Amino acid sequence: MDNIKIPTRVEEAFNDPKWAEAMNIEMEALQKNNTWDIVDLPKRMKPIGCRWVFIVKYNVDGTVERYKARLVAKGFTQTYRVDYHDTFAHVAKMNTVRVLLSLAVNLDWTLRQFDVKNAFLHGELEEEVYMSLPPGYRVIGETGNMCKLKKALYGLKQSPRAWFGRFTTAMKMFGYRQANTDHTLFIKHRAGKVTLLIIYVDDMIVTGDDTVEIEELQKHLASEFEMKDLGSLKYFLGVEVTRSKHGLFLSQRKYVMDLLADTGMLNCKPADTPIVGNHKLGVYVDQVPTNRERYQRLVGRLIYLSLTRPDIAYAVSVASQFMHSPSEDHIAAVMRILSYLKSAPGRGLLFKKNGHLDMEGYTDADYAGNITDRRSTSGYFTFVGGNLVTWYNKKQNVVSRSSAESEYRGIAQGSAFEIANNPVQHDRTKHVEVDRHFIKEKLEQKLISIPFVPLLEQLADMLTHAVSKRRFEDSLDKLGITDIYAPT
Numbered sequence: 001m002d003n004i005k006i007p008t009r010v011e012e013a014f015n016d017p018k019w020a021e022a023m024n025i026e027m028e029a030l031q032k033n034n035t036w037d038i039v040d041l042p043k044r045m046k047p048i049g050c051r052w053v054f055i056v057k058y059n060v061d062g063t064v065e066r067y068k069a070r071l072v073a074k075g076f077t078q079t080y081r082v083d084y085h086d087t088f089a090h091v092a093k094m095n096t097v098r099v100l101l102s103l104a105v106n107l108d109w110t111l112r113q114f115d116v117k118n119a120f121l122h123g124e125l126e127e128e129v130y131m132s133l134p135p136g137y138r139v140i141g142e143t144g145n146m147c148k149l150k151k152a153l154y155g156l157k158q159s160p161r162a163w164f165g166r167f168t169t170a171m172k173m174f175g176y177r178q179a180n181t182d183h184t185l186f187i188k189h190r191a192g193k194v195t196l197l198i199i200y201v202d203d204m205i206v207t208g209d210d211t212v213e214i215e216e217l218q219k220h221l222a223s224e225f226e227m228k229d230l231g232s233l234k235y236f237l238g239v240e241v242t243r244s245k246h247g248l249f250l251s252q253r254k255y256v257m258d259l260l261a262d263t264g265m266l267n268c269k270p271a272d273t274p275i276v277g278n279h280k281l282g283v284y285v286d287q288v289p290t291n292r293e294r295y296q297r298l299v300g301r302l303i304y305l306s307l308t309r310p311d312i313a314y315a316v317s318v319a320s321q322f323m324h325s326p327s328e329d330h331i332a333a334v335m336r337i338l339s340y341l342k343s344a345p346g347r348g349l350l351f352k353k354n355g356h357l358d359m360e361g362y363t364d365a366d367y368a369g370n371i372t373d374r375r376s377t378s379g380y381f382t383f384v385g386g387n388l389v390t391w392y393n394k395k396q397n398v399v400s401r402s403s404a405e406s407e408y409r410g411i412a413q414g415s416a417f418e419i420a421n422n423p424v425q426h427d428r429t430k431h432v433e434v435d436r437h438f439i440k441e442k443l444e445q446k447l448i449s450i451p452f453v454p455l456l457e458q459l460a461d462m463l464t465h466a467v468s469k470r471r472f473e474d475s476l477d478k479l480g481i482t483d484i485y486a487p488t
Helices: 010-014 017-032 094-107 159-173 211-224 253-262 292-305 310-322 328-343 403-409 415-420 430-444 459-463 469-479
Strands: 036-039 050-058 064-073 110-116 146-149 185-190 193-200 203-208 227-232 239-244 247-251 348-351 359-366 377-384 387-395
Touching: 010 017, 010 050, 017 050, 017 064, 094 110, 094 193, 094 203, 094 247, 094 348, 094 377, 094 387, 110 211, 159 193, 159 211, 185 211, 193 211, 203 211, 211 227, 253 292, 253 328, 292 310, 292 328, 310 328, 310 377, 310 387, 310 459, 310 469, 348 387, 359 459, 377 459, 387 459, 459 469
Parallel strands: none
Antiparallel strands: 036 146, 050 064, 110 203, 110 227, 185 193, 193 203, 239 247, 247 348, 359 377, 377 387
């Protein structure tokens, strides 16, 4: 697998039968989809370029699935209001995905996965865009020297929006509505049953208790687009999904192993926590700088890993605060996270069937914990059906003048709970007043309740500061963070 050579030039690709076939498959798909017309370039119009991108697609077990070549437009040369306008397109929120997975486990729903081949090519272009001919190919029987694009092509700035608009239209035609909280989630109720579909670019998860509707939806989408039914959900956005009698397990084990290999940390000494206790990380005038690009790249990869690893959320959040001016102390903290990952690369989230769909949250704030600017850190965990579906931690935007003020920003427990129920409490600052009234209103509406949570049971504590090894390990079990690959 490591010996596979990715072509850097078109000539190299044509000399390898596997890559040459991949390029021909891509060209056939483009021509079949009527992606462009061959024309002469009109005067005063500037064409954009295009290039080939070569990718090896792997199975979950690391074996090669296929060789893929994709023709990509050089969208970075496009001019706003000339050959593109709006570019925004919705992408699925991983929080929503985890909520759906918890529902599916608790309600014994099936989980299917669909994929659209060349999804962006289904988007209709509204703008007039001209592109140079694909490198390495000549057009026989045509007099023109330029491609006038009719369909959205990968790389164009407007392609994601064009594709998502086309897909949304197809879903609504089949009776689905978009969720207000996440427009990538489509819902259909029929005969007392429900079907849900969530899409991330061209990957879809479908679940619900209406098996007939799911089959009909698959047929409908296949009639609109070139689809692949991938069967039961096993791999989504780089996350490995394993379903068994024990529940549903989400992990990024292969990603962790690749990360450790790339950084030379495969043989490092494992650490038992992702960050040292009582760390003094900050920005100092005498700090020794480190390679900023390498630091940013590593932290970015760790942020992606946090999709299934809330156990590293606080440590990564701290590391991400120094992206613009990292020091040797900061890169050492990142290496500590990698050493912790070495201790259990297969850790992930286990969703169990808990027999209910209750919502429960833990929230906390570490008052004035940042040693550089004395801002507080807020954090929360949210459970649906007994399974962890969302987590978040962030340094607050302003300095809190009291622990109660910092806890209000985290919608916290303790003294904030006392103030929320005390109508004669005086407001000292406007932002605290807004937070207090928001919480008090939800309490009066009985939408939430805020019971006191003892310190040893406060799970969100690990999102706001470094905790001891014992507290950390106790929290992992309660959060559903486990390692099904670890020897028993």
